[in-house]
Amino acid sequence: MNRYLLIFIALIWINLLEAQSISGKIRDSHTGEAMGNVEIENIQSGRIVYSDSLGLFSLDGINYPLEVRFSYLGYKDRIRLLRSPKASLDVFMEREIGQLSEVVLRSTNIPRQLIRTPAAVSLISKNDLERSDNINLVQNFNYIPGVYVNQGALNTNKINIRGIGSRAQYSTNRIKAYINGIPLTTGEGELTLDDFDPEFLDGIEIYKGPVSSVFGAGLGGAINLYTERKTDNLRSVNGDFTYGSFNTRKTRMNITYVKDSLDLSVNYNKIDSEGYRENGDYDRISMTANAGLLNKKGNYWSFLYSYTNLKAFIPSSLNENDFLNDPQKAAFTWGQAAGYESYSKNLVGLSYEHKFSQNLRNQTSVFFSSRDGYEPRPFDILDDDRSSVGIRTKFNLETSLFRKPAQFSFGSEAMLEWYDIANFENLYEESDIPESVQGELLSQNHQSRNYINMFGQVNMDLSSKLLLELGFNFNTTAYSLEDEFAEDGVDQSGDYRFDPVFSPRLGLSYEVSSGKNFYTSVSHGFSTPTVAETLTPEGLINTDLQTEKGLNYEVGFKGNWLNNRLYTEVSLYSIQINDLLVARRVGEDQYVGLNAGKADRTGIEFTSSYVSSFTEDFQLNLFLNSNLNFYEYDRFVDRGEDYSGNEIPGTPQYMISPGIELNFQELSAHLNYQAFGEMALNDANTEYTDPYQLLNLKLNYDLHLSRGLDLGLNFGINNILDEHYAASVVTNAVGFGGAAPRYYYPGNPRNYFGGLSLKYML
Structure with a gap:
């Protein structure tokens, strides 16, 4: 009798596991706005659902561990691995480079979309950094109009923006630079970016021309x-x-x-x-x-x-x-x-x-x-x-x-x-x-x-x-x-x-x-x-x-x-x-x-x-x-x-x-x-x-x-x-x-x- 009771409990437990569900909300990583019609795929089962106009979604009949793919045109796919049940899942989607105009600049004193910013600002996305070898960060700057890097060796790089800094001899000056808002340019104006691993960066914003009103002593610009x-x-x-x-x-x-x-x-x-x-x-x-x-x-x-x-x-x-x-x-x-x-x-x-x-x-x-x-x-x-x-x-x-x-x-x-x-x-x-x-x-x-x-x-x-x-x-x-x-x-x-x-x-x-x-x-x-x-x-x-x-x-x-x-x-x-x-x-x-x-x-x-x-x-x-x-x-x-x-x-x-x-x-x-x-x-x-x-x-x-x-x-x-x-x-x-x-x-x-x-x- 006890054996049948255990089997019965196990079957109920298995059924409950199969009946588990998960819900959550999907938002744009830059604006925080809800995203509707995002494709959500249970990779194990192949089942697909879509988020509603408020960014909300729900997946039923799942087993853990669970892998879920989130896809939306113009955004990077996201894959989430869940090993245990979650009360609610927040997902942030990142835009692809094709949506350049809608990127919100993070470096300005007052954040604003690129297309409405009255300044020349170039972006290097994480995807851009993956288009070249992962050895030398500054080589990626030579694809940016108005920016030129003299690369004498891995440790001998000289950046100029709109020609400012071109007559410096062996190092970069006249450019302000920050990482996560922390200054990299020295108090006397010199800059070395060779030390940073391009694979660790999420993106780069380059302001071209005098930027003193935002960043201080940077006649050439700011990185x-x-x-x-x-x-x-x-x-x-x-x-x-x-x-x-x-x-x-x-x-x-x-x-x-x-x-x-x-x-x-x-x-x-x-x-x-x-x-x-x-x-x-x-x-x-x-x-x-x-x-x-x-x-x-x-x-x-x-x-x-x-x-x-x-x-x-x-x-x-x-x-x-x-x-x-x-x-x-x-x-x-x-x-x-x-x-x-x-x-x-x-x-x-x-x-x-x-x-x-x-x-x-x-x-x-x-x-x-x-x-x-x-x-x-x-x-x-x-x-x-x-x-x-x-x-x-x-x-x-x-x-x-x-x-x-x-x-x-x-x-x-x-x-x-x-x-x-x-x-x-x-x-x-x-x-x-x-x-x-x-x-x-x-x-x-x-x-x-x-x-x-x-x-x-x-x-x-x-x-x-x-x-x-x-x-x-x-x-x-x-x-x-x-x-x-x-x-x-x-x-x-x-x-x-x-x-x-x-x-x-x-x-x-x-x-x-x-x-x-x-x-x-x-x-x-x-x-x-x-x-x-x-x-x-x-x-x-x-x-x-x-x-x-x-x-x-x-x-x-x-x-x-x-x-x-x-x-x-x-x-x-x-x-x-x-x-x-x-x-x-x-x-x-x-x-x-x-x-x-x-x-x-x-x-x-x-x-x-x-x-x-x-x-x-x-x-x-x-x-x-x-x-x-x-x-x-x-x-x-x-x-x-x-x-x-x-x-x-x-x-x-x-x-x-x-x-x-x-x-x-x-x-x-x-x-x-x-x-x-x-x-x-x-x-x-x-x-x-x-x-x-x-x-x-x-x-x-x-x-x-x-x-x-x-x-x-x-x-x-x-x-x-x-x-x-x-x-x-x-x-x-x-x-x-x-x-x-x-x-x-x-x-x-x-x-x-x-x-x-x-x-x-x-």
Whole structure:
């Protein structure tokens, strides 16, 4: 009798299990709006239901563990693995790139859709980052109109936006950058983005032209990186390995844990490469951790930590003969000195978003960064140590002004930075083997920098079609110098201050018809000299340098066509720069900065993307980006030479980049073409690079192996045409002792890569 009772209970229990159901709500991840008619598929049974107009859905007759796929045209598919019953399921859907115009920009003081923002802003989505190899983040920027990256090596990248920063020698300056709102640009204006793993980023927003009213000292623009904020309950482990030409290897591990209001992700990666050129070995370890916590009142805490340890040898630039005939060699003195760059870096940031009411909220971030660097060079050895602390706070208020809806934003950002720098003799010529040998101290300085930005912005709907945007920034920057080297008999110790800078901005956006907007803007920007620009060859500080200032005038159009499948954007701009900061070469690989006149930068930029789904399994995406530049000195006289009217060196005259992406079931193919025009190599315009073109291919194959286990395979070819080109240049190179000037960094020849990844959802 007991046996039959147990069987009866078991049958009832099995029946109850089979009768289980789950319900939930589906929303847009950017706007939070409910999404109706989303396809919800029980992968095990193949049963399909759809969400209603409120985004609600229900699945009956399910067994656990359960895998559910959520699909909607124009959005990325989402797969959820559920191992136990849930009271309710919240699902957030992310838009595909074809919906560019509707993306809400996260970096602006007042969030707004891209199509209604009166500024030139380019987006690099997570999907864009997957179109190229996963080794070098900044290579993806060269597909953006108005942006050009000189890539001398994995650790020698120089970004310029609309030509600003093109005359910097070996690093990026005049551009502000943030990750999750935490500043990456140093207090003295330098920026390194090579340390971040592109596979850990969710997207990038690039603001082109002066952006002082929003971000402070960024005459060229601003780059904002974002890590992914997970919203669905998830526990996963990823492991990736990539191998490429020149014995390049990348190993990556990622752990993600999301439960209720807590989201945590930790990413580790290691990259090793022998490099295409001699003295080109590269070794980097980096780790990034990101965590978020949403409390019961809807306020959000977020934490970011990033660590990088790098040692990268430097082959340096070549003269024209070596560039054409022996591009793999290193510059002789750099090879003899075995010159390299090494550093360890830490970045810590803590942010808090607080909602005082439905209409008033605040976001405050505090941050700390440090860098300990050592760089042996043929002409000296640089030992530097930098650390900084800062805070950024921003209030947003929604109200009305003159009976019109208006949004206000106001706040401030402050940073205090300490910089210790020492230069030593390099006695590499006394060594029997290629190596650097530290000699006597040549100079030693301690510099403290601080800046304060106060900013404000108001957005106002003057009518249902016309948007007004007004903004300002007020900046004060000062530094104190302690000269700790008495042997030279010169003491430059003292307190120095740049003149305060007020930077206004005016923007208008007008909707001529649904999904089609014209805009115009005028904005002011500035950049302060970097430490490297203030140093003379003797290690002294040039205290006479002033901030570089510019005005940007711009008109543009943003529009959707063909039922939102085609997005186009065109902008025309002119940037007038005064107190132009330029680098004068005074020795082999040595430069000094000076304010040298006025420059005009005028250009046209075009962006377009088209998405078409022929069937549920087959999708075609097309892209076309391009720009045409007219950059010249309006007034520039140096050492009696008048360069007024000459082309500004360091930026290609044009860029054209069409691309195609095919998605068929689990397979995707990406083919990208780039054509770059010639660029001037010196202020006299006596030397130019040749135009060049690149063709790159990447194939991805994603396979669902079993419940909770996914496999990814990829293979790619860079520079399919095996083009011989200059990937980076040194402007105004000068030959000393009868040697030819070394302008060129050779680009990599045709090269290959491939990798695999495993993802396990717990």
